[in-house]
Amino acid sequence: MINSGKTEPTNTAVRNQLDILLADDDVDDRFFFEMALKEVPIATRLTTCVDGEKLMTFLADDNNTLPFAVFLDLNMPRKNGSECLAEIKENERLRDLPVIIYSTSLYDEIATLLYQNGAHFYLQKCNYSALPSAIHKILSSLQECRQRPAKDQFIINCYVS
Amino acid sequence: MEEKISGTEDRGKHPVDVNNLDYRSLFETVPGMYLVLAPDLTILQASDAYLRATLTRREAIIGRGLFDVFPDNPADTSATGVMNLRSSLNYVLKNKVPHTMAVQKYDIRRPDGSFEIRYWSPINTPVMNENHAVKYIIHRVEDVTDFVFLQQKHERSGERREELRQQVRTMDVEVLKRSEEIQRLNEKLERMVAERTRKLEEINKDLSDYKFALDASSIVASTDQFGTITHVNENLCKISKYSREELIGQNHRILNSGYHSRVFFNDLWKTISSGKIWQGEIRNKAKDGQIYWVATTIVPFLDEQGRPFKYLSIRSDITERVHFLDQLKRSEEDYRNLYENTLAAIITTDMLTGKSITVNDAAVQLFGYESRQEFLFNFDMTMHFANPAEIDENTRILKEHGQLHSRVVQMKRQDGSYFWAKIFVKLNSTEEVAQTVLIDITEQVKARENLHDKVTELKISNRELESFNYIASHDLQEPLRKIRNFVSVLLQNEEKNLSQQGQFYLGRMSETSRQMQWLIEDLLTYSRTRNAPRVFEKANLDDILNEVKNSLSSVIAEKNAVIRSEKLFTADVIRFQIFQLLSNLISNALKFSHPDRRPEIIIRGEVVSGSTLNNAKLLFHENYYHLSVKDNGIGFDPKYSERIFGIFERLHPASKYKGTGIGLAICKRIVENHHGMITATGRPGQGAIFDVYLPA
Numbered sequence: 028m029i030n031s032g033k034t035e036p037t038n039t040a041v042r043n044q045l046d047i048l049l050a051d052d053d054v055d056d057r058f059f060f061e062m063a064l065k066e067v068p069i070a071t072r073l074t075t076c077v078d079g080e081k082l083m084t085f086l087a088d089d090n091n092t093l094p095f096a097v098f099l100d101l102n103m104p105r106k107n108g109s110e111c112l113a114e115i116k117e118n119e120r121l122r123d124l125p126v127i128i129y130s131t132s133l134y135d136e137i138a139t140l141l142y143q144n145g146a147h148f149y150l151q152k153c154n155y156s157a158l159p160s161a162i163h164k165i166l167s168s169l170q171e172c173r174q175r176p177a178k179d180q181f182i183i184n185c186y187v188s
Numbered sequence: 189m190e191e192k193i194s195g196t197e198d199r200g201k202h203p204v205d206v207n208n209l210d211y212r213s214l215f216e217t218v219p220g221m222y223l224v225l226a227p228d229l230t231i232l233q234a235s236d237a238y239l240r241a242t243l244t245r246r247e248a249i250i251g252r253g254l255f256d257v258f259p260d261n262p263a264d265t266s267a268t269g270v271m272n273l274r275s276s277l278n279y280v281l282k283n284k285v286p287h288t289m290a291v292q293k294y295d296i297r298r299p300d301g302s303f304e305i306r307y308w309s310p311i312n313t314p315v316m317n318e319n320h321a322v323k324y325i326i327h328r329v330e331d332v333t334d335f336v337f338l339q340q341k342h343e344r345s346g347e348r349r350e351e352l353r354q355q356v357r358t359m360d361v362e363v364l365k366r367s368e369e370i371q372r373l374n375e376k377l378e379r380m381v382a383e384r385t386r387k388l389e390e391i392n393k394d395l396s397d398y399k400f401a402l403d404a405s406s407i408v409a410s411t412d413q414f415g416t417i418t419h420v421n422e423n424l425c426k427i428s429k430y431s432r433e434e435l436i437g438q439n440h441r442i443l444n445s446g447y448h449s450r451v452f453f454n455d456l457w458k459t460i461s462s463g464k465i466w467q468g469e470i471r472n473k474a475k476d477g478q479i480y481w482v483a484t485t486i487v488p489f490l491d492e493q494g495r496p497f498k499y500l501s502i503r504s505d506i507t508e509r510v511h512f513l514d515q516l517k518r519s520e521e522d523y524r525n526l527y528e529n530t531l532a533a534i535i536t537t538d539m540l541t542g543k544s545i546t547v548n549d550a551a552v553q554l555f556g557y558e559s560r561q562e563f564l565f566n567f568d569m570t571m572h573f574a575n576p577a578e579i580d581e582n583t584r585i586l587k588e589h590g591q592l593h594s595r596v597v598q599m600k601r602q603d604g605s606y607f608w609a610k611i612f613v614k615l616n617s618t619e620e621v622a623q624t625v626l627i628d629i630t631e632q633v634k635a636r637e638n639l640h641d642k643v644t645e646l647k648i649s650n651r652e653l654e655s656f657n658y659i660a661s662h663d664l665q666e667p668l669r670k671i672r673n674f675v676s677v678l679l680q681n682e683e684k685n686l687s688q689q690g691q692f693y694l695g696r697m698s699e700t701s702r703q704m705q706w707l708i709e710d711l712l713t714y715s716r717t718r719n720a721p722r723v724f725e726k727a728n729l730d731d732i733l734n735e736v737k738n739s740l741s742s743v744i745a746e747k748n749a750v751i752r753s754e755k756l757f758t759a760d761v762i763r764f765q766i767f768q769l770l771s772n773l774i775s776n777a778l779k780f781s782h783p784d785r786r787p788e789i790i791i792r793g794e795v796v797s798g799s800t801l802n803n804a805k806l807l808f809h810e811n812y813y814h815l816s817v818k819d820n821g822i823g824f825d826p827k828y829s830e831r832i833f834g835i836f837e838r839l840h841p842a843s844k845y846k847g848t849g850i851g852l853a854i855c856k857r858i859v860e861n862h863h864g865m866i867t868a869t870g871r872p873g874q875g876a877i878f879d880v881y882l883p884a
Contacts, residue, residue, distance in 0.1 A: 055670050062677060131666055155673035156680075 044072045045095040045166065050082035050111065051075065051129065052103045059155050060098065060129075066159035069166050071095075079106025083114055086121055093124060096169055098150070101130040101137075109141065116145040125169055133182070142181050149182045216246075223327040227281055229254045232324065241331045242296050243304070254327075261295035261303040269294030272371070276312050279378060281322050286313040290371035291332055291364055307336045309367075336364075407482060407503040413461075413496050415440045427482075427505055429475040440501075445473035460488045460499055469506065481510040533609075533626040535567070539619060542568065554609075554628055556602035569624070574598035574606050582613075586622070590615045596629065608633040654719055661711040668708060672701045703846070710850035714835065717765060717857040727763045729756035729770075729793055729815070736770045740778070747778050749787035756793035759813050759882065765858040770817075772851045773878050777819035779845055782873070790818045795884050803881075805865055811884040812864070818877045823870040832868050855880075 047064065051057050057075050064071055074094065076082040082099070083106065085091055097115070101108035108128060115121045125147040128138075133151045141149060148165050161183050168176065215222070221238035225231060231249050239246055242258070249257045255274070260267035269292055276287045289310045295303040308329045315324040402408055403421045410419040420435045428435070428443055435442070448471065459466040466486045473479055482503035488496035527534060533551030537544050544567045547560055555572060557563040570579050578597055586592050592613040599609050609626040616623070675698045683691055733753055737744065744751065751774065774789060781787035793815045798806040806812060824832065824839055831837050835853040838845075852868075855878075859866040862882045870876035 055673075059670075059673050059677075131669070132662075152669065154669065155676040 044070045045170075046092060047071045047073045047096055047098065047166075048082070048085070048094040049073060049075045049098045049129070050077075050079060050103065050108070051098075051100040052078050053100070056100070056152060059158060060162075063155065063158035063162055067163040067166065069163065069170075071166070078103045079108065079111045082106075082111055086115070086118075086124075093121070096125040096127055096147075096166070098127045098129040099146075101128060101132070109144070112141065112144050112146055123173070125173060125175075127165055133184075138182060139178075142178055145175070146181075147175050148180075151182070151184060153184075221329045221331065223254075223329075225254060225277070225325040225327055227322050227325070229277060229325075231257060238329070241329070243298055258294070259297070261297075261305075263303060264293075264295060267293070267295070273310065275375070276310070277325060277327075280312045280314045280325055284314050284316065284320070284322055286311060290367035290374075291336075306331060306333045308332065402502065405504075407501075407505065409435075409440070409501050411440055411499045411501070413498065415499070417442075418498070424503075427474065427480055428472070429478070434475075443472040443474075445471045445479055447471040447479075456486070460486050461496060463488050463490050463494060463496060469510070470503075471510075480505060480507045482506060531627070533624075533628070535569075535624045535626075537569070537622045537624065539615070539622055545621065551626065554601075554607070554626060555599075556605075572599050572601075574600050582611075586613055586615065590619070596633075599626070654715055657711060658715045658719065661708045661715065664708050665705070665712075668701060668705055672698070672705065675701060703848075706846075707848045707850075710848040710854070713768065714850050714854050714857065717768070717854055717861065720764075722762050722765075722861055724760045725763055726758060727761050727766065728758045729761075729766065732763065732767050733770055733791060736767060736774060739771065740774060743775070743778055747781055747787050749778055749781065749789060751789045751791065753791035754793070756791070756815070757795060757813055759884070761882070762858075762861060765861060769855050769858045769880070772855050773817040776851055776878075777817060777821055777876070779847065780821040780823075780840075780876070781819070782821050782875075785820055788820045790816075792816045792818075801881070803865075803867075806881060812881040813884050815880040815882070816877055817880075818875065820875040823872050823874045823876050824868070825872055826870060829868045829870065833866065 049057060049060055051060070061073055061075075064073055074085070076085055082097070086093070086097075099108045099111055108130065112126055112128075115124055115126060122145075126145065127148040127150055128141055128146050129150045129152060131152045133149070138149050147169070150161055150165065153161065165183060215224075215233065216236050218235050219237060220235065221241050222233075222235040223231060223238055224233035231252055231254055234244075234246055234249060239249075244257065254277075255270050258270075260270045272289060272292055273294070276289050279287050289312070292308045292310060294306060294308050296306045297303050309332050310327060310329045313326045313328070314322045315326060317323040403423070406421075407423040407427055408419075408421040409417055409424050411417050417435050417438050417440055420432055424435070425432055430442070456466050456468070465488070466484075468484055469481060470484050471479060471481050483506045484501055484503045486499050486501045489498040489500065491497045527548050530548070531550055533554040534546075534548045535544050535551050536546045544564050547563050547567070549560070552558075552560055552563045555563065555567065557566070570576070573579050575598060582592055582595065582597075585595075592611060595611045597609055597611055599607055601607065607628055607630045610629050612625040614623050615621070675694065679694060679698065683694065686694060730753075733756060737751060743749075770791075774791075777789045778787060793813065795811055796814045798810045798812060799808045801812065801814075828839055832839065833852050833856040836849040837853070838847065838849040856866055859880055859882070864880060864882035866881075867879045868876060869879070
């Protein structure tokens with residue numbers, strides 16, 4: 028039911044590893060994210076879900092430790108990203124979980140709405156070459172401060188030609 | 189005369205000057221009694237016999253007034269001598285003819301002052317000078333006193349031959365009586381003549397008044413019986429432009445314009461030569477060729493045999509009237525032709541009866557009748573409305589405004605088929621007659637419906653295309669991004685495992701996919717410039733320019749370009765589109781920079797009047813925001829100044845200058861969204877200027 032990502036084999040590293048959760052129905056995007064995440068100079072362990080419903084099931088399971096951050100695709104079957112965000116923010120246990128929107132499209136109105144609904148960052152799906160640094164920037168930022176950034180820091184534009 | 193002179197040769201031997209006879213001596217000694225008077229009745233001369241008979245001396249009377257010398261006998265209260273003589277002399281002076289007076293008692297004053305009874309028989313004769321004025325009056329008298337006395341003496345002596353004497357006496361008295369009678373009759377006659385003369389003078393005056401009036405008002409000419417002009421008045425000279433001398437003696441044909449037929453003139457001559465008055469209108473030609481029309485009356489004058497010997501023509505100039513009538517006729521004809529030939533149906537209707545009065549063929553056809561007769565007999569407009577409810581409405585408008593202007597109505601033909609018509613109705617000034625004009629616009633209505641359908645279809649298909657374009661390019665982005673990502677991963681992780689050839693292919697693939705991404709992005713932008721909601725807001729273009737410069741800072745730095753700008757303006761614009769516009773124009777300028785020069789881009793903005801821009805597409809009286817972006821790049825051939833804005837239009841091979849050929853098309857769309865216009869001016873190697881005009 029839950030596709031766990033590859034985990035770091037060394038135990039010593041496990042303690043310092045950041046648990047990252049990714050919900051994306053697109054297998055290729057999951058692959059690129061995973062590849063990019065490996066390039067980020069921060070120890071992480073990735074867990075992926077293939078749609079919103081599975082994400083919410085995973086988060087609702089008390090056996091699972093809460094991740095460091097959730098990367099959330101918007102356009103997913105069964106339960107889309109916005110719905111997931113709303114549910115997370117309404118859930119007292121999950122409320123403080125940083126949610127990073129991870130989507131191809133980027134519309135100001137939708138982005139604003141998502142920020143108002145409690146998302147931390149908006150990462151536009153971009154070229155692979157720019158992806159690792161973008162993820163790194165977000166994770167570092169969250170390591171420093173788990174609070175939501177200001178609105179003008181919300182969108183992480185990595186669309187570099 | 190010469191013979192006579194040559195026959196009296198002896199005259200030459202005793203020369204007597206015939207030209208210098210002594211007329212004075214001759215006159216004085218002439219046997220008769222003569223007196224010569226001046227017109228003022230001064231005595232100028234008297235013969236000796238006269239002096240003797242009147243007991244006067246020449247020197248005592250010459251130079252004195254006649255009646256001074258010979259007054260009436262104051263003792264004779266019935267004396268009429270002076271009066272009768274004065275009357276006779278006046279008659280002579282006035283009428284310039286001799287006058288014989290009746291025997292006249294006119295007593296003579298003796299030198300001692302007493303009077304001697306005398307009877308006279310005088311004749312007064314005028315002598316004229318060269319001017320036909322009376323120069324002298326010759327007063328000749330016979331002294332008949334002895335004769336009269338003899339009769340009385342014989343009467344008294346009562347001698348023999350009583351009978352004869354009686355007879356002579358009777359005769360003499362008779363003569364005297366007669367002469368008195370003659371005198372009386374003469375006087376009466378003279379009075380009658382004077383009266384007649386006065387009347388004639390009056391008639392003469394009237395005639396000359398008539399002639400004056402005729403000459404002043406009309407064109408008058410007389411001809412002889414052959415038509416040869418004998419008299420013309422000033423008006424004829426004026427209108428014909430011939431002088432009197434040129435006309436007189438000519439045949440009247442000189443004025444013929446060649447317009448009238450032979451029959452016309454034959455008829456004229458037949459009428460006047462038979463002694464009847466002819467009247468008609470004649471077109472004549474003046475000396476200079478000018479044509480004029482005259483209303484003409486020709487009056488023939490007949491001799492004792494009833495044959496015309498003279499024609500008098502009286503005319504008046506009616507040229508203007510004829511021209512006016514001609515124009516009226518032509519104009520009437522024009523209208524008639526228009527009425528007959530027009531495709532518009534025209535019907536006139538009597539407002540009282542509702543009956544049609546006239547109709548043209550177009551109307552007969554339009555309503556599907558067989559003939560005008562059938563139409564006029566049967567037509568009733570109210571039967572032809574497709575929607576009878578419109579009749580009342582149209583009638584109301586017509587009554588209210590006197591006309592119906594350009595109403596579109598659906599009408600019904602005789603056979604029940606329908607047509608659309610544009611209808612015009614106008615009442616005449618008395619509101620008795622209405623003229624209705626109908627134009628069949630069925631085709632137009634159909635065409636308009638078709639057009640409307642087509643436009644709607646086009647709008648729908650356009651919208652579909654735009655959204656297809658958007659969706660396609662949007663959805664194409666995803667797989668493309670993935671391809672590019674795989675290429676990146678491949679390059680990053682597997683390049684060392686590939687052959688050199690493989691690495692080259694991979695490099696080309698990377699480049700091509702990047703090119704495709706640009707294309708899709710630009711297409712999306714292009715599509716969005718049409719579809720995105722257009723929100724106009726007040727924006728400062730200096731701010732927008734700064735944002736553009738920031739977003740392009742890396743390229744600007746890379747190209748080492750200088751961007752100069754003067755203060756721009758604040759305007760109501762779609763902000764993000766103006767950002768796009770400036771961004772595209774500046775990117776364009778940077779992209780096509782000259783390899784040998786440091787790129788320099790100058791941006792200007794000002795408000796200008798359309799009248800100063802000399803561009804037919806801009807309104808003369810409007811103000812415009814003028815934004816210009818000028819570079820010193822490679823420029824372009826002016827023949828491409830329009831094409832440059834077409835979508836996918838590229839002037840350079842993609843290998844040399846990267847681009848999708850959409851950037852300037854986006855600019856054009858943006859400017860059009862702002863109801864403005866954009867132009868490009870350039871020369872190869874000398875840079876380019878892009879001018880944007882937005883309505884202020």
